[in-house]
Amino acid sequence: MCGVGDFHVGSGLVSMYFRVGLPWLARRVFDGMDYRNVVSWTAMVGGYTESGMFEDAVDVFRAMWVIGGVLPNRIALISVLPAIEFLANLPAGKQVHCFAVRMELSGEVSLNNALVDMYGKCGALWYARRIFNDGNWCKDVISWCSMIQGYGLHGDGEEAVALFDQMRTSGVMPDSMIGLGVLSACSRAGLVFKGLEIYHSLVKDCGVHPTEEMSACIVDLLGRSGLIKHALVFIKSMTVEPGPSVWGALLDASVIHNNKEVQDLACRYLLRLEEGNPSNLVSVSNLHAFEGSWNIVEEVRAKIKQEALKKTPGFSWISPT
Template sequence: MINGYVQILDMEEALNLFNVMPTPDNMSWNSMISGYAQMGNLERAREYFEMMPQKHLVSWSTMVAGYEKNRDYKGAIELFKRMQAEGEKPDRHTLSSVLSVSTGLVDLKLGMQIHQLVSKSVIPDVPIENSLITMYSRCGALIESHVSFDGLKSSKDVISWNAIIGGYASHGYALEALELFESKKKSNVQPTYITFIYVLSACTHAGLVGGGWAYLKSMVSEYGIEPRIEHYASLVDNVARHGQLEEAMDLIKSMPFEPDKEIWGALLSACRLHNNVELAPVAAEALMRLEPESSAAYILLYNMYVEAGQWEAAAEVREMMERNNIRKQAAFSLIDSSYS
């Protein structure tokens, strides 16, 4: 019953039952720890962890995982070190959590240390290997990432493919990322929307505007995946960055979503890159509405007007900043330097 309430995150009822148990067993203690950790209440989870009469491997793993899921990486590492100091050997679940910590911290040294523990402690399975691929990819150690990827042979799942494709795409190896995606097509593993986020990002970095359009269309036609706003943001960035600003604007208008700050930011940056003072105000004003306290859009638009010699428009932007109480020192120092 306690575990049932924990699964629906009704910790009040779980606590009521826990408090009337004559002698709570380890499963009950671990359920309480897991429930509070899932709710983000790490202080309460740690309190129950420390009160446990006897801690077992599941208890340690649950608490370490709780820290990792809530991005308290320091807490996870400190508890993992204490776990080892007290003679408790980690299992694949603990090691997977600490690998995720090293990924979150982009700490290659820590990740390699955990890899050594993995080699000594457990027989790696697909989830562990995927964690290693992800860690090495995020840290830019692409050779090591590919070694782990190749080690899976025919056991690769979509997480494996996403991790390796994303690693190459995010570290500037766009063509290699796209080659991997084409290789993945020969397997029986179906891509997910995450796969296409990496693929479209690779197209942007490689300057493949036509490829970006083609991959967006294939998401629906070949795989039945509805594009999300992240996919549109990547394609808008790609199209706009390569000077097709009107096409980028048409794409924004055709989206089934309200454009977010990433999309308008990509368009505004492209307007600055290509000196397009016609579309820049549209993107800048949209960003001002989405981020009313940020000075970034004001500064970029102001500088564009100054460079174009449109002094009246530049003065209007400055007046807007003052009227909207955008008074960050950095903003005004940049603006004032434009007059000199």
């Protein structure tokens, strides 16, 4: 048990136990503290969030001010927002926003970025944009990236593109993360030509080095629009080695448009790149079973059995749409 004067030690122990993967011991120390301040509560909120125990993080955040009578500080607000974002708990997100306004932290960049990101991920783009448009704080690259990714996540490619343009006008140069957000938005919205234009502008005008993820977005953009051959030409022209995300995007497109030749090509490369990944083997097996290619199914299943691999639950390169 921690005495009244030992809350600094107790808070340190709470953080330490979370870091070593012992959240139950962290909670035991916390519950045994005679006095808890904002640092103690924040250690619990942040620990639960970083441990993926998102519901516990939100519950402790509420208990901080409802039961403990302790107002959260900026760090506590930032710590709970990823948990709220993951749970898509918009009412809790609005509570955090209210605290930020009440504590006169609405001009704090890192907190505003976290709020924009949370609202964007929860689909409340109007709230995200209202914070973003507030002229009382200085937006950085992360701010633009969060807003653009929010539009991209919800398929509003045109707004994301209009924003990739305002950003450049404001003097902020895009990086690979912003490029990925805009290209993803274009892919979801089917903006083929605009997506290609943005990709080439990023590479040629902004000096952004194309990552595998950016390249996968282009393959997805072309492939989902039925331009399978163009997607293959793009893959051959890539300056980085095409990885699993690229071939996975091509496989998705070939399944959607029933292109057997490209489908087999993508399968071969995918299996070659991640031969030891059981999910890929099972996905390919199921795909060919659906098409009745039982010789390939037997070959893949024999490989799975030979290597004694087990499927990782809930993962597949094949998208449902």
